[in-house]
Amino acid sequence: MAKKKLEKAAKKAITAARDAVDDAAKAVRKLDKKSKQRVRKLDAEVAALTKDAAKSAKRIDRASRKVERAAAVAASAQELALESEEYTAARIAEAAALVALAESADAKTDTASAVEVEPDTAPSAAPAAAPAAPSFRELREEAKQRSVPGYSRMNKAALLDALGRD
Numbered sequence: 001m002a003k004k005k006l007e008k009a010a011k012k013a014i015t016a017a018r019d020a021v022d023d024a025a026k027a028v029r030k031l032d033k034k035s036k037q038r039v040r041k042l043d044a045e046v047a048a049l050t051k052d053a054a055k056s057a058k059r060i061d062r063a064s065r066k067v068e069r070a071a072a073v074a075a076s077a078q079e080l081a082l083e084s085e086e087y088t089a090a091r092i093a094e095a096a097a098l099v100a101l102a103e104s105a106d107a108k109t110d111t112a113s114a115v116e117v118e119p120d121t122a123p124s125a126a127p128a129a130a131p132a133a134p135s136f137r138e139l140r141e142e143a144k145q146r147s148v149p150g151y152s153r154m155n156k157a158a159l160l161d162a163l164g165r166d
Contacts, residue, residue, distance in 0.1 A: 139163065 134142075139159040143151035148162050 134165075 136156045136159070139156060140151060140154075142163060143154070143159055146163070148154075148159075151159065151162065154162060
């Protein structure tokens, strides 16, 4: 009888062990599902962060290009200011020479008749009228009439270039 008791106890132990193994397998599967879910969630977060980083890099690149363009415009403006100062200084010198010439003429006579300047050295009374630069709206209308693609998004310089004007 002791043998039957031992066999029965062994069967119970084996059944309990099988149940424990099954419970452990279920726990591992649940743990595995949770791990997989966490991995998927982390992958999604990494993908979102990668996308955000790419967007930030593009924004930084665009901003740096804008800064470079602004620096180029500032340099052009500075050059233009220097040229303008030189031109203004030359015009002031010419005006001063004309005033000195007018003052040296006889004070009793009319200034218009007193100032006699040789035609070779006299500045022209009115500079040759330069053609008026077309306005932005005029350029845009012309581009519209010529069916220039993308004219509505162009600035004045781009319109001049597209229309072949300098």
